[in-house]
Amino acid sequence: MASVQAQPVANAAPEAQVQSAVERVISSIQADPATRSGDIAKTIAVVQKQFLPYTDFEYTTRLAVGKAWRDATVEQRQQLFEQFQLLLVRSYALSLSQLREQNVKFRYKPAPVAATAADVVVETHVLNNGDEIQIDYRMRRTPSGWKIYDINMLGAWLIEVYRQQFADILAKDGINGLLAYLNRHNARQAARP
Template sequence: MKRYLIAFLAAAFVSGTAFAQASPDSVAKTAVEGTVTAMKADPQAKSGDMAKITGFVQTRFVPYTDFLRTTRIAVGQDAWNKATPDQQKQLFEQFQLLLVRTYAASLSQLRDQNVTFKFVPSSTPAGAKDTVVQTHVLTGGDDQGIDYRMEKTADGWKIYDINMMGAWLIQVYQRQFADQISKGGIDGLIKFLTEHNARGAG
C-alpha cells in the first residue's frame, strides 16, 4: 500500500448528535471503520467504481470535516483576509474537491486490502477545543502511524489536519499555496487548483 494513501484514510469522519459528546478517538474509530466497511460491502465500490467510492466520501466524510478551516489555514490568514468572498468560496470549493478526489482514490486502492486500525485512547483534557488523535494503520507487516488534529465544535469533534511521517497536511499545502500566491496572487492559486482538478477529472 502506498504510504500517501494511508494518510487520508483516517480522515473519514462520521459525526452527528450521537457523537457530540464522544471522545475524539472513539468518533474517529467509528468513522474510519464504518467508511471502509461500507465500501467493501458495496459491489460497485469494491470493483473500483470511482463514482460510487466518491459518493461514500461525500456522504461520510465531507459533512463532518472542517475543510473551510483547513483551507483558511493552508492559504494563510493574511492572504485569506485579502481575498474577496467570491475568491474565498472558489478556494474552498476547489481545495475540497481536490481532497475528496484524493481520498476516493485512496479508498479505491484499499478495497481489497486487509486493513486493521488501532486507535490510541484519548487523553484530551476536559474542556479542550483542539487535540491530536494517534492511530496505527496495520496492513500485512506494515505498521503506519498517523496523527490527526481535531477540533471540538457544537456538533462534536471534527478533523482538519493529518500528520504522517512528520509532515502535517496543512503545512505541505501551505508551502505549495504560498508559492502559487507569490507568482499569481489569489487568482493564480485558484487557477492552479482549478486546472489541477480539471486534469484529475479527465
C-alpha cells in the same frame, strides 16, 4: 444497499469520531462491488457522504491559504474552500482505493483531552498485510463536536504541505492564480479514469 449519511455525535470523544468516520468509509467501500473494484467516482461519493460530516475542511482551507484568506472576497473564499475540499476528498479516496480488497485493521489511541482543550491529535495505526502505518488526525472542538481538520500521513501534515505550495502560487499569481491552479488540478484529476 443504501447507506445512511454519517452523523457525528456532538459529545463523542475525538478518537470515537475518527473511528466512526474511518470505519463508515471502509465498510461502505468494502460493501459495494463498484468501489471494491476501484470505481474512484463511487469511492469519492462514499468519502463525501461518510467522511465529510466529520471534518472542518473550511478551517483546513483557511490555514492552508494563510494570510491571503483575509484578503479574499467572500466569493473567492467559497471557491477556495470548495476546490480545496474537492482536492482533499479525491486524495483521500485515492488512498482508500488502495485498501479496497485488503484485510485492513485500525487501532485508535485514546486522545487525552482536557476539559478546556480546543485542539487534539488522535493517533491511529493501520495494520495491512503485516505492515503498520501511523496516521494522525488533528481535530478541533466546534459547537457541533470534534471535527477533523488535518491529517498526518507518512510524517507530513497536509496543511503544512499545501501551505508551502499555496504560498508559492499566491506570491506569484495571487488568489485568482491559486483558484485557477485548484480548478486545473481538479479538472485533470476528474478526467482520469
